[in-house]
Amino acid sequence: MAPMTDIKPGFRDPVLDSQATFRAVLDAMARPGRLRTLALLEDPPAPLAPATAAVCLALVDQDTPLWIAPDLRSQAAETFMKFHCGCPIVDDRAKAAFAIASAAKLPSLGGFAIGDDAYPETSTTVIVQTVGLAAGDGLTLSGPGIEDTHRLAVSGLRSGVWREWMENGVLFPCGIDLILVDGATLAALPRTTTVTEA
Amino acid sequence: MADVIDHPSRTAAAETRAATGYNFAYLDEQTKRMIRRAILKGVAVPGYQVPFGSREMPLPYGWGTGGIQVTAAVIGPDDTLKVIDQGADDTTNAVNIRSFFAKTAGVATTEKTVEASVIQTRHRIPETPLSEDQILVYQVPIPEPLRWLEPRETETRKMHALEEYGAMHVSLYEDIAKYGRITKSYNYPVKVNGRYVMSPSPIPKFDNPKMDRMPALQLFGAGREKRIYAVPPYTRVKSLDFEDHPFTIETWDQCCALCGAGDSYLDEVVTDDKGGKMYVCSDSDYCEQRREAGHVGDGGDPAYAARNQIPAGDAPAGDEPAGDEPAGDKQ
Structure with a gap:
């Protein structure tokens, strides 16, 4: 356990900043691919991005096991989560309600919890730290929440992710949901979003 | 962006x-x-x-x-x-x-x-x-x-999981068989x-x-x-509907008595104990906005519309009476 002074600070106002973060995530999830930037957390624990830490502060607690990918699971990150969120940190990503992974080393999507047909909400929400998100270019998104189509460019992803995403979509109503993060900016892809590579 | x-x-x-x-x-x-x-x-x-x-x-x-x-x-x-x-x-x-x-x-x-x-x-x-x-x-x-077709939560959850909605269609069909139309309003x-x-x-x-x-x-x-x-x-x-019984919405013979709207959902309001009534917008803000914009209804007097020549296009043609507004418990 790291000394208390090493724990990075959480939200300045836990109540209102959680609300603002949730609304950003809700908006992102309701309108897949739309970018939202959260200027709420300046000093997240390395190697987590500000948006990753903010989403966890807003949504993760003792009821939601968290999985952190080995390449991101620093002492600072783990202490931060344990102290601020009070969440169990699990080694098996199939048991996680939330997961954090980097785009380059994103494990196979099939290994997360996908829920079951009777309770599809028990699937993992995976926060993916990318090296760049940009609207108006790249992938073509369609599905609920998108009027016609939406363009989103995601940088730094390992290859094969979108093929696995298609398989994830076939599982509906089961399947994982993604929150893509780039620094303080985030976008979300619920399981209903169809991704077409340009 | x-x-x-x-x-x-x-x-x-x-x-x-x-x-x-x-x-x-x-x-x-x-x-x-x-x-x-x-x-x-x-x-x-x-x-x-x-x-x-x-x-x-x-x-x-x-x-x-x-x-x-x-x-x-x-x-x-x-x-x-x-x-x-x-x-x-x-x-x-x-x-x-x-x-x-x-x-x-x-x-x-x-x-x-x-x-x-x-x-x-x-x-x-x-x-x-x-x-x-x-x-x-x-x-x-x-x-x-x-729920009205299957009281057990364990069963309805399974029905949703399996996308088993036959019972719902049967219940709508029974309406058509009995009344000639789907009566759910x-x-x-x-x-x-x-x-x-x-x-x-x-x-x-x-x-x-x-x-x-x-x-x-x-x-x-x-x-x-x-x-x-x-x-x-x-x-x-x-x-939900059937090819030969497509979904339709309620229509009224009247326009809103206050704002004259012919495109809004109307509530029946009883005005006296002699059978007097008028139909007004259920959406109070919509009615208010229209009245502020200068729209006027017939005040509940059908003859008024004829006298003041409210454009006929404003009034929907319909055969279904109003009045089957949501009841149910107060939620």
Whole structure:
């Protein structure tokens, strides 16, 4: 356990900043691919991005096991989560309600919890730290929440992710949901979003 | 392109907390997180009812506790809240819920549909089309559309999982066999994004078409039944029907007696004990806006319309009488 002074600070106002973060995530999830930037957390624990830490502060607690990918699971990150969120940190990503992974080393999507047909909400929400998100270019998104189509460019992803995403979509109503993060900016892809590579 | 979300305005919210002694928007933070997670999963699985740990609220189950909990989890200090009960802003349920959030969250409230960022509703969708910047929160008494056909939760859950909706179609067909038409006039079941059959809450079927590909996010909260569900923006919402018995909405022979609107949902208002009555917009804001814009109705006098030559195009042609407005319990 790291000394208390090493724990990075959480939200300045836990109540209102959680609300603002949730609304950003809700908006992102309701309108897949739309970018939202959260200027709420300046000093997240390395190697987590500000948006990753903010989403966890807003949504993760003792009821939601968290999985952190080995390449991101620093002492600072783990202490931060344990102290601020009070969440169990699990080694098996199939048991996680939330997961954090980097785009380059994103494990196979099939290994997360996908829920079951009777309770599809028990699937993992995976926060993916990318090296760049940009609207108006790249992938073509369609599905609920998108009027016609939406363009989103995601940088730094390992290859094969979108093929696995298609398989994830076939599982509906089961399947994982993604929150893509780039620094303080985030976008979300619920399981209903169809991704077409340009 | 990205809108930057900065620290929300704190002063009003902090003052409210200090004055009431309650957390912002009444609910504690852990409850809000739990509800927020349920809402996000609801958005990810459109039309699926996510179970949640519904709390005791300072009003009885059946008076909108589900809608209130969803609103409390969603609302922030920068929001403007509108609450309607059967379309009206000035009824007991609406007034109380509005003042509840004005007090516990310090949010601005409005009666104007266009000014609101969050609209909590009991049994209506506003006539004014909603925009992308708005969230519509429904109060839901019975979230399970299959409940009247199958009382066991274990079974209805299986039916949803297996997409087994034959019983629902049979029940609609039985209506046609008995009465020649589907008689369900409110809480008319819909299919969301081609997958889940969903209860639209007891809105009149008149409002069902508004749910289809609505630009606003629609959230549903059932407090007593402990369920949250959602319809994301621009999502297909289809009222169940048959090829030879297509879905139709209510129409009236009358226009609104106050504003002359021929395109809104009308309530029958009894005016005396001699059988006098008039039909007025159920959406009080819509009626108000029209009257402010100079539209005038016939005041309940059918001869008035003829005398003052209200354009015929304003009046819908229809054969179905009004008056089968949502009853059900007060939710």
